[in-house]
Amino acid sequence: MKCSRRDLLTTVCKAAVAAALPVAAFRFLSPAEVRAAVADPALRWGFLVDTEKCVGCGFCVKACKLENEIPYEAPVSRTWVERYIVTRDGQTHIDSPMAGQNGFTDPKVRDEVIDPSEITKAFFVPKLCNQCDNPACVQVCPVGATYQTKDGVVLVDRDWCIGCGYCIMACPYGVRFFHPVHKVAEKCNFCYHRISKGLKSACVEACPFGARQIGNLKDPEDPVTRIIMTQRVAVLKDEYGTKPQVFYIGLDRNVR
């Protein structure tokens, strides 16, 4: 094979350009650029639920559904309250009628009468979106319709969501649901319109007992951050590795 100097140089140049192309294509994923994209590192919304204080009045669920325009009679909600009743035989009875939006007024659990003398403990657990640091629901979105904001809240783009439901299946906490009116995936976003205007989430505002609190986890002086740092708190389903940012005081092992 004959190869002149000119041929060799052209081939080398071509090869260099060809080799550089894929690198250029992936450059927009480089860590430095990603770090630059994160603007305000001083804000990260977190939530604290004190299950010891919850009495199951359901005012939080009512406020949430009205504030966020979820049809009130639809059996879906961004937040809900669960009742746990543990009996002497070791069984756990759980219910959340209509997400607890009308409170818990009936001693019967799912039409089952439980003898009060058999109950060893009974309590209420409010639940909402955990705004995970590693949100599984965002990873599975095929169109980029759901995402995590810089302050840690996971939002759904209603104009971009195609309603495939992958995220609803991916959330280990069962937080997401299909919006009956907009026909897209819907979830709690800590009342993003309220917290970004300096107000508290509707459920926090509505709770008469202080069982729900919201704060900035990056601010060590924030009362919520202080409690999370200094007291014993737990998260739901830690083993999933989603790094949930809703912390619970007084969580029982029966809570799922």
Place this chain on the structure above:
Amino acid sequence: MKNHVWRPLYVVLVVIALLLVARYFLVPSDFGVHGKNFTYGFHRAGNIMDWQAVSIKYQGRESCNECHPENVATNSSSKHGPIQCENCHGPALNHPENPEKLTIDTSRDLCLRCHGALPTPGSQRSRIKGISPDTHNPEIPCIDCHNPHKPDLEEMQ
């Protein structure tokens, strides 16, 4: 290379070009990596503003206090002080313009949210005075005897 290789290849190239042109017009210009990384932050930047623009329905006690300071003061100093006005009076929305009058929930069910007796040992619920709705004056509205702004039993009407 042979013609029969090039011709289908041209078709493929044209299809790719068409896809790129369609993508250019269909994908909004603010679509990109805006958050932590591509996995969690790939989205339309304008959507954050869409969410921030959602209207506020619950205006809070301070907003009530601007026009109804006596009622706020009475309730705040009572045992019902921690309960927000809008929990019973409903979300204020743009009151007093729209709606001009709020619909107050005066049902027994509203009071029973906290005062319905439940066997809940270990929960704060058992510390609240509770009644059994089937035996405690059934059918009579609670507010006929109890003043929700001053719920002390000594203050009973």
